[in-house]
Amino acid sequence: MVSQGQSAKCTTNHPVHVPHEWYEPGDLVIGAMASHIYYIVRKVSFKKHPSQDFIDAPLVLTKFYQQILALVFAVDEINENPRMLPNVSLGFHIYDSYYDSKMTYRNTLDLLFKSHHFVPNYRCGIQKNVIGVIGGLSSDTSWCMANVLGPFKIPQISYGSFEPAINYGTKFPSFYRMVPNEDLQYQGIIQLLLHFRWKWVGLITPANEAGERFLQNIEPMLFKNGICSAFTERLKFNMNYNSNKLEMLEDSRILLPAFKTSRANAVLVYGESRFSIWLSAALITMELSQLLFPQKKSREGKVWITTTQIDFILYSLQKKINVNIRMFHGAISFAIHSKEIQNFKDFLRSIRPQWTDTDRFIQDFWEDAFSCSLSNSTVSPTMCTGEEMLESLPAPYFEMSMTGPSYNIYNAVYALAHALNSMHLAGAIRNRRDAKGKLFSRYADPWQLHSFLQRISFNNIAGDEITLNEYGELAAGFDITNLVTFPNNSYVRVKVGSLDPHAPAGKELTINEDRIKWHKRFTKKKQGDNKEKRDVTHVEISRIDTRFIFDTPSTKAFGLEAYMETCVSCPADQYPNNSQDLCIPKIPNFLAFDETLAIVSASFVLLFSLITIMVLSIFIKHRNTAIVKANNRSLTYGLLISLLLCFLSSLLFIGKPNMVTCLLRQTAFGIVFSVALSSILAKTILVVLAFMATKPGSNMRKWVGKELAYSIVFSCSIVQVGICVLWLATSPPFPDVDMHSMPEEIIFLCNEGSVSMFYCVLGYMGFLATISFTVAFLARKLPDTFNEAKFITFSMLVFCSVWLSFIPTYLSTRGKYMVAVEIFSILASGAGLLACIFTPKCYIIVVRPDLNNREQLTQRKV
Known part of the structure; x- marks a missing residue:
C-alpha cells in the first residue's frame, strides 16, 4: 500500500459523477x-431495475x-x-x-x-x-x-x-x-415560557436520537419550573415519491387528537429544516380533518416555538406540493445570531x-x-x-x-x-x-x-x-425572532429579542413584546375579544414588507377558501395610508433649488466666493508690497483660486442628481481641495526652508524657489487626480433611487459606485492636511519675516475638525440632509482656511499699511 503522502496511479472502472x-x-x-440540494427517493416498485428509477429531479433549497x-x-x-x-x-x-x-x-x-x-x-x-x-x-x-x-x-x-x-x-x-x-437555548426556552406565563406546553420532535436527547434535557427543566407537558409526539420523517406524487402524510393523523384538543398554550418544535416540511404537511391534514369532522373539539390560541435548528424552507416546495406556511404565523423562533x-x-x-x-x-x-x-x-x-x-x-x-x-x-x-x-x-x-x-x-x-x-x-x-470556548464552541448567544407570514406563503423574520450568555443568571433572555405579531386567533384569546379581526394581515403587510404584490393562493385542494384574505401590498413607490386601504405616492426627496436649505446654502456659496474674489483682488493690487512678496505670490494666487472653486463645487450637490453632477460631485471637490491643501503644504515647507537658508553656510538656498513650490503642488495634486480617474474608470458614481430607507419618501441620490474609492479621496485629503498641520506646528515659532506657519496651524485645526465630525454625521443622515451635511462641510472647511490664513494679511494690507514694509516685518517677533 502507498501511504497518504505518496503518489500513485489511481483508476476506477465506474467513476461517480458529482454534479454539484x-x-x-x-x-x-x-x-x-x-446542504443545498435534496434528492427525494422514489419508492422501489420492483418492476424495473432501481438504477433506472432511483431519484427524481433534485429539490433545490x-x-x-x-x-x-x-x-x-x-x-x-x-x-x-x-x-x-x-x-x-x-x-x-x-x-x-x-x-x-x-x-x-x-x-x-x-x-x-x-x-x-x-x-x-x-x-x-x-x-x-x-x-x-x-x-x-x-x-x-x-x-x-x-x-x-x-x-x-x-x-x-x-x-x-x-x-x-x-x-x-x-x-x-x-x-x-x-x-x-445548546444548553443556553434550553435555558432560553424555559425563560420564554415563564416570561409569557405559559404553563402548558406541547412537545413535537423527530423520532431519532437527536429528538430523544432534546426531550431528556428539556423535560426535567420544564418540571423543575412548574411547566406541564400537555403532550409529547415523536414523529417519523418519511418523504418519497410514488407514481409521481409526493407521499409524506401517511402518519400525520397521529397529531390530530393531541394537538387539536390539547390545553397547551405553546407548542415547542425541535428538529432540523426538513422536519418543518413534514410537520407542515401533517398540519394540512389536520386542517382538512377539522373541516370534515367539525364535531371534534378544537382548542384555539396556540403559539409555535421553534428551536434554532429549524429553518422554514417551505417556499422551495411550492412547485412540488401545496404547503401553507400561514399556519406558522406568529411563531417565536430561536435563531443563530447574525x-x-x-x-x-x-x-x-x-x-x-x-x-x-x-x-x-x-x-x-x-x-x-x-x-x-x-x-x-x-x-x-x-x-x-x-x-x-x-x-x-x-x-x-x-x-x-x-x-x-x-x-x-x-x-x-x-x-x-x-x-x-x-x-x-x-x-x-x-x-x-x-x-x-x-x-x-x-x-x-x-x-x-x-x-x-x-x-x-x-x-x-x-x-x-x-x-471559541474550551469545548471548541462559539462563545456567543442567540437572536429571538417572530415569524410574520403573508397570503402568498412568503414571510419575514422580525427580531424581537436576544439570548445573552454573559447576562446575570436568569436574565439571559430579553423580549420586546411590542414587536411581536401574534396569530390572530391567539391574539383574540389574549385580548378577550370575540369579534373577528379580519384586517390584521392588512396591517402587517403594509407595515413590515412592501416589496411584493400578494395574490390569494389557490386553496381549493384544502377547502380553506373561507379563511383566506385578499391583500395587496403597495408598489415600491407608494405607501399605505393610516387606514391601510389606499396607496399614496411617495414624495421625492432631494435638495431642490427652491428649498430653504438650498437657498441658504447657495447664499453662503455666493458670499464666500465674493469674499475670496475680493481677497484675491487685494493681493493682486498690492502684489509688490512686502507682505505679499514674503508669502510667495504664485502660491497665494493658486490657493485663493482653488478655494474659490471649492466653494463653487458645492453647487453641484444642489438639485436632482443626474449623470453629470454625480460624476463631478465628489471628484471635483476632492481635486480642488487637494490643490488647496497642496498649496498650503508647499507654503509651509518653503517657510521652513527659507529660515534654514538664512543660517551661515547653509546649502538650503538652492532649494528655495518657485520650482520647488510648483513641484510640491503638482506632485501632491496628481495623486488625487489619479485616484479620481481610477474611480471613474472602474466604478463611477451614478444616479440612483432609494425607496426603502424612508417609508413615505423616495430618495434621489448619487450612488457612489465604490464606497472604498470615496473614502480614499477623503483619506488622501486627510493625509495632506495632517502633513501640513505637522510641519506648520513645528515651524510656528520661526520669525515673522518668513513665517505664516502659525496661521496655517490654526487653519488645519479647523479643517481637520470639520471633516472628522463630517464622517459620523454623514453616515447617520439620509436623503437631502446627507447632501446638506457635505455642503456644510465644504463651506465650513473652505471658510476656515480662508479666514485663518488671509484675515491677518488683509488686516495689515488694508487697515495698517504702515506695517507693510520690509523694515517693520524684520523687526517683529513671534
Whole structure:
C-alpha cells in the first residue's frame, strides 16, 4: 500500500459523477460541505431495475445557496487583503451533502484525495492542500464528515450542528463549532415560557436520537419550573415519491387528537429544516380533518416555538406540493445570531449564471429560483436571460440580508484564516517545490492548525467578537425572532429579542413584546375579544414588507377558501395610508433649488466666493508690497483660486442628481481641495526652508524657489487626480433611487459606485492636511519675516475638525440632509482656511499699511 503522502496511479472502472461542486485552486484550500440540494427517493416498485428509477429531479433549497456564496465572498475578501496571509493564496472546494450519509462520506473523501474519482488513503492528480473543512449544517452531516476527517486530524468547523461538543470532543478533538452551546437555548426556552406565563406546553420532535436527547434535557427543566407537558409526539420523517406524487402524510393523523384538543398554550418544535416540511404537511391534514369532522373539539390560541435548528424552507416546495406556511404565523423562533457584513449585498448583486465556469451549483439554483431554463432542457419553456437579479427574488426564496448559517460560515472562514496567519507568522507555512526544486506553492500541515484555532479570538468586520470556548464552541448567544407570514406563503423574520450568555443568571433572555405579531386567533384569546379581526394581515403587510404584490393562493385542494384574505401590498413607490386601504405616492426627496436649505446654502456659496474674489483682488493690487512678496505670490494666487472653486463645487450637490453632477460631485471637490491643501503644504515647507537658508553656510538656498513650490503642488495634486480617474474608470458614481430607507419618501441620490474609492479621496485629503498641520506646528515659532506657519496651524485645526465630525454625521443622515451635511462641510472647511490664513494679511494690507514694509516685518517677533 502507498501511504497518504505518496503518489500513485489511481483508476476506477465506474467513476461517480458529482454534479454539484465548486473548486477554486489556491496554495491552501478550504473544503466545505453545503446542504443545498435534496434528492427525494422514489419508492422501489420492483418492476424495473432501481438504477433506472432511483431519484427524481433534485429539490433545490434555494435560500441555502447564500451559504455557498458567503464562503466564496469570505475567501475572496481574505485574498484581497494584503495584511492576511501575505504571499499565500486561499482556494476552496465545496461539495453538497445531498442530505445523505453515503454521499457525505463519498464527497468528504473526495475533498481529501481527488476530484471525481477517489481511492481512500491515496492522493492522485493535482494535490490539494486541504487545510480545514467547514460543515455541515446538520448533526448527521457533521458526524459523517468527522468520521473521515478525525483520523487525519484535519480541522472541521461546523456551522449549524448542535451535537454536544463534549461528545464530539471526546471522539474527534479536531471538531469545532461556529454555534453556541445548546444548553443556553434550553435555558432560553424555559425563560420564554415563564416570561409569557405559559404553563402548558406541547412537545413535537423527530423520532431519532437527536429528538430523544432534546426531550431528556428539556423535560426535567420544564418540571423543575412548574411547566406541564400537555403532550409529547415523536414523529417519523418519511418523504418519497410514488407514481409521481409526493407521499409524506401517511402518519400525520397521529397529531390530530393531541394537538387539536390539547390545553397547551405553546407548542415547542425541535428538529432540523426538513422536519418543518413534514410537520407542515401533517398540519394540512389536520386542517382538512377539522373541516370534515367539525364535531371534534378544537382548542384555539396556540403559539409555535421553534428551536434554532429549524429553518422554514417551505417556499422551495411550492412547485412540488401545496404547503401553507400561514399556519406558522406568529411563531417565536430561536435563531443563530447574525449581522450585516459590509459589501456582501453588493457581492450578491453581482452574481450572474455566467460569472464563473467552476460553480456547478448555480444552474439548478438559477433555473429553480427564476422558473426559467439556462439551456435547451425541459426545466422550463422560458429561457433565462442571465441578467436576472437575486435582489428581485422574494426573501423566503433567497435573502439578500446575511442569514445566521451564512454568518457562521463567514466567521468560520475567517477563523481558519486568522489561525493560518498566526501559523504563517510562526513560520509553520513552508514552501513546496517540484521535482526540479522550483517553488510552485505554499504548504502547511492541517494538524498544526489546532493549537492556533483553540485560542482564536478576533473581531469580525461587523464588530462581533469571535471566540471559541474550551469545548471548541462559539462563545456567543442567540437572536429571538417572530415569524410574520403573508397570503402568498412568503414571510419575514422580525427580531424581537436576544439570548445573552454573559447576562446575570436568569436574565439571559430579553423580549420586546411590542414587536411581536401574534396569530390572530391567539391574539383574540389574549385580548378577550370575540369579534373577528379580519384586517390584521392588512396591517402587517403594509407595515413590515412592501416589496411584493400578494395574490390569494389557490386553496381549493384544502377547502380553506373561507379563511383566506385578499391583500395587496403597495408598489415600491407608494405607501399605505393610516387606514391601510389606499396607496399614496411617495414624495421625492432631494435638495431642490427652491428649498430653504438650498437657498441658504447657495447664499453662503455666493458670499464666500465674493469674499475670496475680493481677497484675491487685494493681493493682486498690492502684489509688490512686502507682505505679499514674503508669502510667495504664485502660491497665494493658486490657493485663493482653488478655494474659490471649492466653494463653487458645492453647487453641484444642489438639485436632482443626474449623470453629470454625480460624476463631478465628489471628484471635483476632492481635486480642488487637494490643490488647496497642496498649496498650503508647499507654503509651509518653503517657510521652513527659507529660515534654514538664512543660517551661515547653509546649502538650503538652492532649494528655495518657485520650482520647488510648483513641484510640491503638482506632485501632491496628481495623486488625487489619479485616484479620481481610477474611480471613474472602474466604478463611477451614478444616479440612483432609494425607496426603502424612508417609508413615505423616495430618495434621489448619487450612488457612489465604490464606497472604498470615496473614502480614499477623503483619506488622501486627510493625509495632506495632517502633513501640513505637522510641519506648520513645528515651524510656528520661526520669525515673522518668513513665517505664516502659525496661521496655517490654526487653519488645519479647523479643517481637520470639520471633516472628522463630517464622517459620523454623514453616515447617520439620509436623503437631502446627507447632501446638506457635505455642503456644510465644504463651506465650513473652505471658510476656515480662508479666514485663518488671509484675515491677518488683509488686516495689515488694508487697515495698517504702515506695517507693510520690509523694515517693520524684520523687526517683529513671534
